[in-house]
Amino acid sequence: AQTVTQSQPEMSVQEAETVTLSCTYDTSESNYYLFWYKQPPSRQMILVIRQEAYKQQNATENRFSVNFQKAAKSFSLKISDSQLGDTAMYFCAFMLAPHNNNDMRFGAGTRLTVKP
Amino acid sequence: DGGITQSPKYLFRKEGQNVTLSCEQNLNHDAMYWYRQDPGQGLRLIYYSQIVNDFQKGDIAEGYSVSREKKESFPLTVTSAQKNPTAFYLCASSIDRETGNTGELFFGEGSRLTVL
Numbered sequence: 754a755q756t757v758t759q760s761q762p763e764m765s766v767q768e769a770e771t772v773t774l775s776c777t778y779d780t781s782e783s784n785y786y787l788f789w790y791k792q793p794p795s796r797q798m799i800l801v802i803r804q805e806a807y808k809q810q811n812a813t814e815n816r817f818s819v820n821f822q823k824a825a826k827s828f829s830l831k832i833s834d835s836q837l838g839d840t841a842m843y844f845c846a847f848m849l850a851p852h853n854n855n856d857m858r859f860g861a862g863t864r865l866t867v868k869p
Numbered sequence: 870d871g872g873i874t875q876s877p878k879y880l881f882r883k884e885g886q887n888v889t890l891s892c893e894q895n896l897n898h899d900a901m902y903w904y905r906q907d908p909g910q911g912l913r914l915i916y917y918s919q920i921v922n923d924f925q926k927g928d929i930a931e932g933y934s935v936s937r938e939k940k941e942s943f944p945l946t947v948t949s950a951q952k953n954p955t956a957f958y959l960c961a962s963s964i965d966r967e968t969g970n971t972g973e974l975f976f977g978e979g980s981r982l983t984v985l
Contacts, residue, residue: 762909786972797873798959798976844911848972855902855919855927857974859911 755780757847759860766835767868773820774830774863776845784850787821787828792842792862801843804828806850835867871896875960875977882947882954882984890945890980892960899965901943902974905929906957915958918943919965947982955984 756779766772778787785806792798804812804821811819816836820829832839845860873894882888894901900919904912914927918937932951937943947954958981961974 757911759911788972790974795978797978798974800973803972855900855914855917855925857914857972859913861909861911 755782755785755847755849755856755858757845757858757860759843759845759863761863762861763864763866765866765868766832768835768837770835771831771833772835772865774832774843774845774865776828776830776860778826778828778845778847778858780826780847780849782849786848786850787819788846788848788857789817789819789828789830790844790846790859791839792844793838794841798844802830832865837867837869839865840867841865873960873962873975873977875958875980878978878980880980880982882982884984885949887946887948888954888982890947890958890960890982892943892945892977893941894943894960894962894975894977895941896962896975897940898962898975899940900963901937902961902963903927903933903935903943903945904959904961906959906979912959915945954982957981 758777787804789801791801802814802817816833818831842862844862848857876891902917903915913929916935918924934946959979960977
């Protein structure tokens with residue numbers, strides 16, 4: 754079974770600085786997808802960024818980027834120029850390909866606080 | 870605006886009582902899901918439904934029941950058989966695989982159930 758591990762339960766960062774959230778996963782498969790979801794306080798969880806395992810290039814969405822290391826089974830999220838609105842729980846998730854959302858596996862989450 | 874609506878946001882229940890959580894979506898998504906979120910454990914799948922009048926158990930279905938009579942609605946009943954029902958419950962939906970599913974889940978704002 755696939756597992757996702759987020760080893761940092763809580764992190765904090767000063768506004769405008771850069772922070773990296775860690776995620777590792779365990780699978781014997783070669784074709785899969787990885788996701789970072791953001792859950793702000795009292796608001797809906799939303800997708801931040803998505804990576805397809807067969808793509809070597811790291812995904813980027815504005816201030817959010819990932820460092821995908823397939824051999825090491827690592828998928829970290831970097832947030833640049835942190836903003837107060839980035840304060841949230843962040844969940845790393847894994848899903849085998851082809852898409853089958855009922856098999857999506859989530860990590861335990863990292864609570865990120867951006868300090869003014 | 871399209872989205873997923875969960876109600877109630879907060880619910881208190883006495884031991885031995887069943888309670889039903891509502892989930893409605895107007896995204897025209899075929900698939901819907903119920904997750905349970907506990908601190909330090911991430912999201913765990915309770916039930917999912919890929920089509921009207923059909924649903925499947927997830928990883929932690931014991932003590933829960935669902936129905937899918939309409940495409941837009943996927944209510945979850947927490948029964949008295951659920952031993953530890955106090956938790957945060959999230960409903961989600963996704964586009965059907967055949968019509969372009971990118972793996973993204975769309976979430977409601979959640980319902981927090983407390984058993985007194």
